[in-house]
Structures are given as C-alpha cells and as structure tokens.
Amino acid sequence: SQQGEEDPQALSIQEGENATMNCSYKTSINNLQWYRQNSGRGLVHLILIRSNEREKHSGRLRVTLDTSKKSSSLLITASRAADTASYFCAPFTGNQFYFGTGTSLTVIP
Amino acid sequence: NAGVTQTPKFQVLKTGQSMTLQCAQDMNHNSMYWYRQDPGMGLRLIYYSASEGTTDKGEVPNGYNVSRLNKREFSLRLESAAPSQTSVYFCASMGQYNSPLHFGNGTRLTVT
Numbered sequence: 001s002q003q004g005e006e007d008p009q010a011l012s013i014q015e016g017e018n019a020t021m022n023c024s025y026k027t028s029i030n031n032l033q034w035y036r037q038n039s040g041r042g043l044v045h046l047i048l049i050r051s052n053e054r055e056k057h058s059g060r061l062r063v064t065l066d067t068s069k070k071s072s073s074l075l076i077t078a079s080r081a082a083d084t085a086s087y088f089c090a091p092f093t094g095n096q097f098y099f100g101t102g103t104s105l106t107v108i109p
Numbered sequence: 110n111a112g113v114t115q116t117p118k119f120q121v122l123k124t125g126q127s128m129t130l131q132c133a134q135d136m137n138h139n140s141m142y143w144y145r146q147d148p149g150m151g152l153r154l155i156y157y158s159a160s161e162g163t164t165d166k167g168e169v170p171n172g173y174n175v176s177r178l179n180k181r182e183f184s185l186r187l188e189s190a191a192p193s194q195t196s197v198y199f200c201a202s203m204g205q206y207n208s209p210l211h212f213g214n215g216t217r218l219t220v221t
Binding site: 003030031033035040041042043044045048050088090092095096097099100101102 | 113140142144149150151152153154157159165167199201206207208209210211212213214215
C-alpha cells in the first residue's frame with residue numbers, strides 16, 4: 001500500500017498544550033496535505049505543502065516535510081477543545097491521494 | 110456555493126439490492142473521487158475521474174461502477190450490494206492539479 005501512516009494513532013492533551021502528529025509515506029510525492037475530520041462529518045483541508053517546500057505555517061498550524069525521510073509532521077500550537085478531531089495526512093502523487101488511518105486528537109478543557 | 114453535495118445521507122439495503130450514490134459539485138472542478146471509510150482503515154479510494162469523460166480504478170473498485178455524467182456529477186453504483194460494502198462513502202473534488210480536495214458530508218450505507 002502507498003498509504004500515508006500517521007503516528008500516534010491517538011493523542012490526548014490538555015488545552016493550551018501543543019499537539020504533534022507525524023506522517024510517513026512510501027512513494028515520491030507532488031505535495032502532502034493534512035485534513036481534519038470531526039465525528040460524522042466530511043474531511044476538511046487544513047494545509048498543503050509542496051514537495052519542494054520544507055516548512056509551512058497557517059495560523060496555529062505548522063507543517064514540516066522531509067522528502068529524504070519521506071515524512072511530515074503537523075504541529076498544532078496552543079490547542080483548544082475545539083481542535084478535538086481526527087487528523088489525516090494525504091500524500092498526493094499522480095492523480096491520487098493516499099490517506100492514512102489518522103490520528104485521533106482529544107483536547108481536554 | 111454548496112460545494113460538494115452527496116445524496117442520500119443514509120441508506121439501508123438488503124444483500125443483492127442495487128443503488129446509486131449521487132455526488133455533485135458546483136465549483137467547476139475537473140477531478141472527482143469516491144472514497145469509502147471504514148473503522149481502522151482510513152479512507153480508501155474506490156474510483157476517480159481526473160476529468161470529464163475519464164474514470165479510473167482506485168484501491169478497492171470491486172463491486173462498484175461509476176459514471177462521470179458531466180463535469181458537475183460523479184455517481185457511484187452498487188449493482189449487487191454485499192454486507193462488506195457497509196461503510197461511509199465520501200465524494201470529493203479537486204480543481205487545479207496540486208490543490209486541495211473538497212469533501213461532501215458522506216453517505217452512511219448499511220447492507221444487511
């Protein structure tokens with residue numbers, strides 16, 4: 001399988017703490033994207049990082065990409081209870097996205 | 110703009126029945142995708158359509174057919190439903206190459 005793999009599978013933190021999720025993948029990519037899914041809803045795009053980029057920021061989100069290690073990380077700073085959701089990485093190559101099984105994040109108020 | 114609209118939201122089928130899941134997007138996107146999501150399995154690609162008039166198999170196409178009716182609509186058909194097809198189905202679309210996916214809210218299908 002060419003799926004992305006997120007680590008950890010589950011993460012529980014206190015509100016205000018930072019949350020870090022990691023993603024590994026197996027193939028060369030055009031870009032890597034991170035998505036969020038609230039329970040019972042569709043996925044929502046968070047951030048896209050291209051293969052020639054190493055770091056990208058968007059609000060409280062910071063994404064890194066290391067193509068030599070085929071890995072990416074998503075950092076959410078100053079977490080809030082509303083950040084509780086599942087987070088998926090999606091390496092993109094050809095015309096396909098290769099979603100992993102996700103990291104379930106719980107932020108405790 | 111409604112984005113990506115999927116119908117129905119919920120469906121219960123008996124084994125052997127057929128049905129079509131509908132998906133429409135109003136963003137003039139070229140590419141459209143059908144995924145299924147099962148617990149512990151993440152999202153798996155069933156079929157995709159890179160542009161109007163083309164369709165390609167994804168990771169798990171068996172038991173499904175698709176039609177890219179026009180640029181807006183991409184339907185998924187189950188000809189003879191099986192309990193293994195119980196899942197949540199998501200449709201998504203993408204505009205330009207190398208841009209984000211936009212998802213619908215899903216269809217929860219149960220096959221008994």
